[in-house]
Amino acid sequence: MLFLSFGGPDGPDDVMPFLENVTRGRGVPRDRLEAVAKHYQHFGGVSPINRLNLDMIDALRAGLAARGRDLPVWFGNRNWNPMAEDTLADMYRAGHRRVLVFPTSAWGGYSGCRQYHEDIDRALRSLARLEPTSTASDSGVVLRKLPQYWAEPAFLDAGADAVRRAAASLPDATTRPRLVFTAHSVPMSADRSSGPPDDSGLYSRQVLASATAVAERLGYDEFDQVWQSRSGPPQVPWLEPDICDHLEDLAAQGVTQVIVYPIGFISDHLEVIWDLDNEAAELAAELGMGYARADTVGTDPRFVDMIIDMVDRYADGGGDTDAFGCGDNGSLCRPECCAPPARPARSGRPTAP
Structure with missing residues (x-):
């Protein structure tokens, strides 16, 4: 299982490189990035997202073990370490070829769903450059993104x-x-x-x-x-x-x-x-x-069990692969679904799902 999230800086020196990753290609002016960086520096330059994700992963590992399911859980991000590309390379070298991907967004839309498919595709392309025999068609690698869960x-x-x-x-x-x-x-x-x-x-x-x-x-x-x-x-x-x-x-x-x-x-x-x-x-x-x-759902035992229930539905090749958001190796669940938004040349504060 790949726990796929957005990422966040782990210290003051990470803040600007992280924001540059988030906004790359969007024409965001430097002074706007510096203004947003102050929000992170207010908290010591550390986003809580990585720690919270690791807490969720620990809860998932414990829940999977309690059900007797031997399923390793790996952590990867879109914008900061550990990057999804690096995590997938490590998974491949450890012998994993079939991977369920849990995204930390419950929703449809470009940032909430389609961009996670793009993350998967980017990681696979990176893997193919590192491991010439690692393409999905040649090696049996399948990364199946779990569906949206806003109605669970x-x-x-x-x-x-x-x-x-x-x-x-x-x-x-x-x-x-x-x-x-x-x-x-x-x-x-x-x-x-x-x-x-x-x-x-x-x-x-x-x-x-x-x-x-x-x-x-x-x-x-x-x-x-x-x-x-x-x-x-x-x-x-x-x-x-x-x-x-x-x-x-x-x-x-x-x-x-x-x-x-x-x-x-x-x-x-x-x-x-x-x-x-x-x-x-x-x-x-x-x-x-x-x-x-009110608190977000985070490590609420029912939410963690919900993720494990989804794993149970899909881990052995079952599950509804036509569900919104579900797709293999970066493929979309519907043709042309959740098209990327047209971005102005100079935008403001970067968004994060």
Whole structure:
């Protein structure tokens, strides 16, 4: 199994090289990278994502062992060490030829799904250069990406309990808090191109469907779906409203308590802790609003078991290979699915699924 994620810097000297990897080919000006680098330096130049991923991998290894499944779990990233290319080379040299790939994104869309297929394809191409007999056709190498899991009941159940825990931390137990879900914003053009050409807007519809399912588990008939971490020039429309703009609107409506659940993320990486635990939390305090941020699913045992259940479905050649997001060796699940967004010559803050 290859646990495939985005990556993040491990120290101050890694921050700019990491951001350069993320933004390569996008024309992002140096001063914008330096502004984003300050967010990482605020936390000592270390993104929590690698540690959180390693925690999840440890939980997966323990869960697999408890089920009696002897399945090694390897760690690879798109933008920082350990890079997916290096990890796959090590796996190949260790004798592995059939690999299940778990992506740390539950969603469709370019960044949430298709780019992981591109990561797999890039790793295979790198492997072919290092090992001339390592092409899929010659050596039997198969990297099967596991499907999107935004609708898996365990993912939704773990999220609902995270919201319940957050609610218990609010100061006023007599006032029902406003429930607000967040996910990573994308350009509206990118959202329209998510999904196959005949099923556009897949990403935002998936997020809304998941939020609805979690809200139903909590007995909420109404909730708010907002977005965070937008980047790019202001003239490019992105999914709205932004979480901070929304908090100001809620305060103007007289709302006194909110629970914010970052349903779009599976771990508390930098964009969660910066955008929600710093910017949004500070704004809520200024507005005199009770604020609680729900945990991401991370190492919740139900979420870890969900991943292992997916492994069980696919490990022996079974599973629904027509499911959204599933594909072998970088192939897409649907023709032309989740087309890459057209990027302006000079964009703003890099995005991270």
